[in-house]
Amino acid sequence: MTDPLSPPVKKDPLKNTRMGHVSPGLRSRAARAMAVRAGQGRFVLQVCDYCCTATYPPRDRCPKCWGTLDWQDQPTGATVMTETTIRVTTDLFFKEHAPWRVGSVQLEAGPTAIVHLHSDVRPGDRVRMELKLDRGGNPALFAMPEKETPNMVDDAQYRTFTADPKHRRVLVTDGRGPVGQAMAKALLKAGARAVFLGNGDTTMRFDGEAEMVAHENVEIVPLNVTDTNSVTKLAHQLGGRIDIVVNTAAVTRQSGVAFGSKLTDLQAGFESEVTGLMRLAQGFGPAMSARSDDGTNSAAAFVDVASVYGLTGRAGFAGQAATAAARLALISGLRGEMAQTGIRVISVLTGPVDDVWHQHVPPPKTAPAQIAKSVIDALTRGLEINCAGDAAKDLFARWQADPFLTIREENQ
C-alpha cells in the first residue's frame, strides 16, 4: 500500500526550490497524436486498418502487413512481466526523483510496453493501464493496481502525472458567481489546502458570500481580471503560494453578429474573458513555472473554464462564442509555453450554464456543480481537455467527427 501523502511542511526559505525540469521533449509525430488522446483521458493504441493488429510503440505503418494505422480505444488490462528500479540517470528530472520504478507489461490489447510502475504492483500482477501526460505534455503509460489500494493516488510517481488538488492551494478567479462557489466547495472536498476566491467588486456584496466566508480554508481576495493593476497586485501577494489557478471568469450576453448585438457588450466580454485570461497568465504563470517541482504542493495546473461553443460559434450567443474561441487559442499557446516548465494547462468546456443568462435555452444545461466536478476530474487525472455536462460532451463528439458540419449546425 502507498503511504498517505503528508501535508506539506512549512518551507525553509533558505532552501532552493527544485528547478522543475521536464524530460527531453523530442517525440515522433505519432507519439504527439497519442498525447492528444492522452489529454482526453483515453487509453488508445494504433490499430491496423487492414489486419486489425494493435501496435506499440507508435509507428507509421503496421509491422504485420504494412497497412495504415488508426488510433483506437483499447482494453486497459495488462500483466507486469519485468521490473527495475532506476537509481542512476543522466536526466535532470528523474535524477531529482530517483529511484524511479519502471517495468515491461504484456498488454491485453496485444503488444508489450515499457511503463511506469505504481509502487503497489509487482511482476506477475494484473494491472490496469492508464495513458497519462507527463509534465512536458508527452504520452506516458502508467501501470496501476488492478483493484484500488489504500491511498493509491498518493503514489509519488503517479502524482507527477496528475495535478491532484489534494494539499494544494488554488485560486478561483470569480467567486461572485455560482460556478466559482461550486468550484471552491469541490476543491475543498478534494483535499485542497486553501482556496482563494476572487472578488471583482469589493464594494458590493454577492449571493453566497456568507457561506463562502464561513469556510475555514476559503479566503476571499480582491481580484478584478479586467484591471491589470488588480491582477498584478494579487499575483505579487499570492503568486508564490498558488499551485492551481482555475479561471471561471464568464460574461454571458445574448447577441447576434449583425443583429441584436451591442459592441460594448462584446468589448466587455473580451476585456474580462480574453484580455483577463492573458492578465492571469502573465501574472501567475512565471511564479507557477518556477515552482512546478516543489514537493507535495508544487504548482501544477492552470485551468480555464470556457464555453464549448468556442469550437463552433453559436447562433444567438455569437459574442460569447467568440470570446470562448479566443480563450481556446490562448490556452493552446499557453499550454505550449508551460509544457517547458512542467505546468499543465487544462481547458474545461461547458455547455449553456444553468444560470439567469440561459433561462430561455432548453435543457440539457450545465449545473455549476457539474462544471466543478469536471475540473476536479481533469486535475486528478491530469487531463488537457474535459467536457462538463452532456451538452458539451455531445457537441465535442460531433465536432471531433465533423467540425465543419457541427459549425453549420450550431449557427442555423
Place this chain on the structure above:
Amino acid sequence: MVGQLPYDGVVICAPVTVPYVRFSVETAHWWAGGAMQALARETGLGPADFDGFCFASFSAMPDSVVGMVQHLGLSPRWMDHIPTGGASGVMALRRAARAVQCGDAEIVACVAADTNQIDSFRQTLAGFSRFSQDATYPYGFGGPNATFAMITDNFFRKYNVSRQDFAKLCVAQRDNALSNPIALLKKPLTHDDYLNARPIADPVHLFDCVMPCAGAEAFIVTTPEKAAELGLSTARLSATIERHNAYIDDPVQTRGGWARDIDALWSAAGCGPQDVDMLQAYDDYPVIVAMQLADLGFCDKTELPGFIADNDFTITGSLPLNTNGGQLSAGQAGAAGGFQNVTEGLRQILHCPLGDQVPDAKKALISGFGLVNYDRGVCTGAAVIEPEDLR
C-alpha cells in the same frame, strides 16, 4: 535456404586499437584518423592505397561514411556505413569480405571510431532512436542500464541464474584486463566487490555496466596476395551469421538472433563450440554474455549456472572469454565496442595480443550484439576465424 559460400580468397589482418580515454575533447573524425594512422604504421599504406572503406560510429554527426571519406582523403571504389554498434564488427567483416571476394575492392579498411565528450552520452541517449525517444527513455531515463535491467530481471527468474553466476564472468574479464596495458579498468575485482557494488537499475549493479569512453578500432580485409605483398600475418573467415529483429513475438528478450542461425554457423565452420579456443563476446551487460553462451551452443539456458561454475573464463582457462577484458573492463568506445571482439580475436590467433596470449590459440569465436532500438537488442552476428599465414 541456400548455404553460405565459403570466404575463399579473403583474409583479415592488421588489427589496431587506438588506446581509449574516458573523456575526449576530440571528435569521431580525429579518432577515425587515428585508426587510419595506426593501420598506415602496420602496413605502410597511405590514403590513395585503400580502395575500400567501411565505417561505424555514433558520434560523427552530421557525417556518415561519405563525410568521413572526404575528411580523411580517401577515394574508395567501395564503401559502407554500419550503424549497428555492437554488431558492427562482425557485419563490417562480412560485407568487406564479400566485396574483396567479388573484386569490388582489393583492400578494405574497416574502422569504428567514437568520441566521448562530457555530456555526449546523455545527448546520444536522448536522440538514439525513434522508439527509444518515444517509448523507453521518458520512462525514468535509465538508458540501456534500465532496458538490460528488465531483461536481466526476467532472465534471473526464468532460468534461475543469479548475480553469483554473473560475478564469475565479470571477475574473469577483469582478470583478463590486468595484462592488457590499455584497458581502462585495471583494478583487480573480487567476487565480493562485484556483489557489493552499488545498484544502478536493479538488478544491474555498477560492475555490470560498461564505462563509456572514446577510442577507435580497425582492421583490414584484403586478398591473400595483397597481404603477402605487405608482409602481414593473416586469418581466414571460416563462417559467419547475421540476424536482425529475430523472435519478435518473445515478450521479453531471452534469446538473440544467433539462436536462429547457430546450426548454419557451426556446419559452415566444420566444428562446434567445444572446438574454439576462445570466445570474444559482446559484453554490454553480463546477461548478454550469458545469453550468447547459450545461443551460440555452449549450453542450454537452464544449464547456465552449472556451465559457468564448471568453466574458467580467464586467458589460460577452459573457455577464455573477452581476453582483453572486454568492454566491461577495457571500456566501451561507442561503435568501437562492437569492433573489439574482432580485433582482439584476430590478435590472439595472429599471436600479437595486447596482453597475455591464449595458449595455442587457433580458433576464435566472435559474437556481436547491437542496438537497443526499443526494449531489446536488435542486431546479432557471429564469426569463426582461424589463422592462415603467420608472418
